[in-house]
C-alpha cells in the first residue's frame with residue numbers, strides 16, 4: 001500500500017472492462033460513473049496507440065454529487081432508457097465505477113428492472129479499484145460468457161474459442177486475432193475470436209458449442225475455466241501468443257491431437273506456411289547476424305508477450321535477451337507463477353516484475369543491452385544511452401495499431417520488418 | 424478559510440448515548456443566557472433539534488437539495504426555543520447513497536448561503552451522527568468547519584470505545600488544522616463507579632471531563648412534551664446541570680489533542696475495570712479503593 005507507482009502504464013479495472021467491451025460488435029457499454037472515468041481511459045489509449053484516431057461515443061450516467069449522496073440508481077434507469085433510443089437493437093452492458101460501487105448503487109436491480117421492461121441489458125461490475133486493465137479484461141469476459149452464452153444447440157467438433165489477447169492493451173490484439181484465426185481456419189476449423197469481428201455478440205452466445213478453448217495468456221483462463229465447468233468445453237492453455245513457424249506447428253499439433261484432426265487436414269497447410277515463413281526469414285536473418293542488430297536486448301511487456309518475443313528472438317535471430325521486465329501482475333496461482341518465472345529465467349539473464357516507469361527506466365539505464373523492446377515509457381531512458389528502441393507494448397505514443405500483427409506466420413514476418421526498421 | 428463567526432462546536436458519541444438531548448439542552452441554556460445559537464443536526468435521522476422546536480416539521484437541507492430548487496435559509500431552518508436556529512442536514516434514504524458525503528454537502532451549502540454572516544451566531548453546535556465510521560462523518564472535525572469537539576459518553580464500554588475512536592480521528596486530523604477536543608461529557612451517570620470509569624478513561628487519554636449529567640427521569644419526561652429540560656423544567660436540578668455544562672463549554676478554551684488507547688490497551692483497561700466491579704459487587708474489600 002505504501003509504495004508509490006510512477007506512471008503505472010496500467011489503467012484501472014473499469015478501463016480494462018470498457019476497452020474489452022468496446023471491441024465486441026453490437027455490444028454497447030454504458031458506464032455508470034462520474035464524468036471522466038470512461039473518457040480518460042479512452043484518451044490514454046488514443047495516446048498509447050490502441051485507439052488512435054477513434055472518437056469517444058460511450059454512453060454514461062455522468063454522476064454528480066447529488067447522485068453520490070442520494071444514490072445514482074435512478075440516473076442509471078433513466079440513462080438505459082435514453083440509450084435504448086439512441087442505439088436501437090443492440091445489447092447494453094452496464095459497467096460501474098469506484099464512486100457508484102462505493103455508494104452501493106444496486107446496478108443489478110436496475111439491470112433486472114430494465115430486462116423486465118424488455119431491454120437487453122447485462123452488467124459487469126468491475127469498479128476501478130478492483131485491479132488494473134488485466135483484471136477488467138478477465139472479469140468482463142467471464143461476465144459476458146455468464147450472461148450471454150446459451151446452452152449448446154449442437155456441439156461443433158471443429159469450433160474453437162480463442163481467448164487471452166487483450167484488446168486495447170495488447171498493441172497488436174486485432175491483427176493477432178485475425179492471424180490466428182487465419183491459421184486455425186487453414187486447418188479446417190471455425191474460430192470464435194469474440195473481439196473485433198462483426199459476429200462478436202453471437203460468438204459469445206454460442207461459445208458453449210465449441211470443442212476447445214485456446215488461451216494465449218493467463219488472463220483468459222478464468223473465462224476458459226468457466227466454459228469448461230459449465231459447458232464441458234476443454235481448454236488448451238498457452239503461455240504466449242504463438243509466433244513463428246515452430247510455435248505455430250506446436251499449436252496446430254496440439255489442436256490436432258485434442259480435436260482428433262486427420263493429418264491430411266494439417267500437413268499441406270503447415271508446409272505452405274513453413275515455406276512462406278522461411279522465405280522471409282532468409283532475408284532478415286543474415287542482416288541481423290552480421291550486424292549490430294544482434295546485440296543483447298531488454299523486453300518490457302506483459303508476461304505472455306515477453307515469452308513470445310524472447311523466444312522468437314532467440315530461436316530465429318539468435319539475439320540474446322539480457323533483461324525482461326514483466327508489466328502485468330502474475331497470476332495468483334503460486335505454482336503457476338513459480339513455473340513462469342523459472343521459464344522466463346531460462347530466456348533471460350535477469351527477470352523483474354514492475355509496473356513502475358522509474359524503476360523500469362532505471363533498469364534500462366543500467367542493463368547491458370543494446371536495444372529495448374518495450375513501451376514509449378522506456379523510450380527516454382533508451383535515448384539517453386543511444387540504445388535503439390522498438391514499440392511492442394502499451395503505450396506506444398508514436399504507434400498506430402489497426403490490424404498489424406506480431407502473431408503466427410504473417411505477424412512474425414511483420415515483426416521482422418519492424419525489428420529491422422526500428423534502428 | 425475566512426475568520427469564523429462564532430464558536431463552532433461538534434458533539435460526537437455512540438448512537439443513542441444522548442448527543443441530541445445534551446446538545447439541545449446546551450443550546451437552550453446558551454440561548455436562555457442571551458447568546459445567539461445555531462444547532463445543526465448532522466444525522467440522516469434529522470431528529471436532533473426536535474425538542475428545541477416542539478417537534479414541528481422542518482424540511483432538511485438534503486431534502487431541499489434533492490428537489491433541486493433554489494434554496495433559501497428560511498426554507499431549511501426554523502427558530503426554536505429562545506430563538507435557537509434549528510437546522511437538520513438530513514440524508515439519503517437508508518441503504519442508498521452516501522450519508523457521509525451528504526452531511527458534507529449540507530454543511531458546505533450552509534456556508535455558501537452565508538448563514539453565519541447573516542445570523543451572526545455566538546455558538547454553532549453540530550450534533551453529529553453516531554460513531555465515526557468513515558471519512559464522511561469526520562468532516563465536521565476535519566475541514567476546519569469546527570475547531571472543537573466534545574464527545575458524549577456513558578461508562579458503558581461501547582460508548583467509551585466510540586469515544587476512543589473519535590479521539591483517533593481527532594488525533595489524525597488535528598495536526599493539519601482539524602478540530603481539537605474540548606472534553607468528554609459524561610452522560611447518564613448512575614452507579615457509584617460510573618464516574619470513576621470515565622475519570623480513569625480521560626486520565627489515560629490525556630483528556631478532561633466537561634461535565635457530569637445524571638441519568639434523570641426529568642430528561643425523558645421533558646422529551647415526551649417535545650421540549651428540552653431547560654424549557655419544560657427550568658427549575659429542576661437537571662436544568663442547572665445543563666446550564667453549568669453549557670457555561671463550561673462556552674468558556675472553556677483549553678483544547679487538547681487526545682492520546683487514544685490502542686485496541687489491545689483499551690481491552691486490557693476494560694478487563695481491569697471488569698475485575699474491579701466484580702470484586703466490588705462480590706464484597707471484596709480492597710475493591711473500594713477504586714471509588
Ligand SMILES: Nc1ncnc2c1ncn2[C@@H]1O[C@H](COP(=O)(O)OP(=O)(O)OP(=O)(O)O)[C@@H](O)[C@H]1O
Pocket residue numbers: 436437438439440441442443444445466468552553610611612636637638639640642643646
Ligand atoms: N441524562 C439522561 N437521563 C435520562 N435519559 C436520557 C439522558 N440522556 C439521554 N437520555 C435519553 O436517551 C435517549 C437517547 O438520547 P438521544 O436521542 O439524545 O441520543 P443520541 O445520541 O442523539 O442518539 P442517536 O445516535 O440515535 O442520534 C432519549 O430518549 C433521551 O431522552
Ligand code: SF4
Pocket residue numbers: 012013014015033036037038040096097098099127128129
Ligand atoms: S479508478 Fe475508479 S475513479 Fe478512476 S477511472 Fe477507474 S473507475 Fe473511475
Ligand SMILES: [Mg+2]
Pocket residue numbers: 442443444466470471550
Ligand atoms: Mg441524535
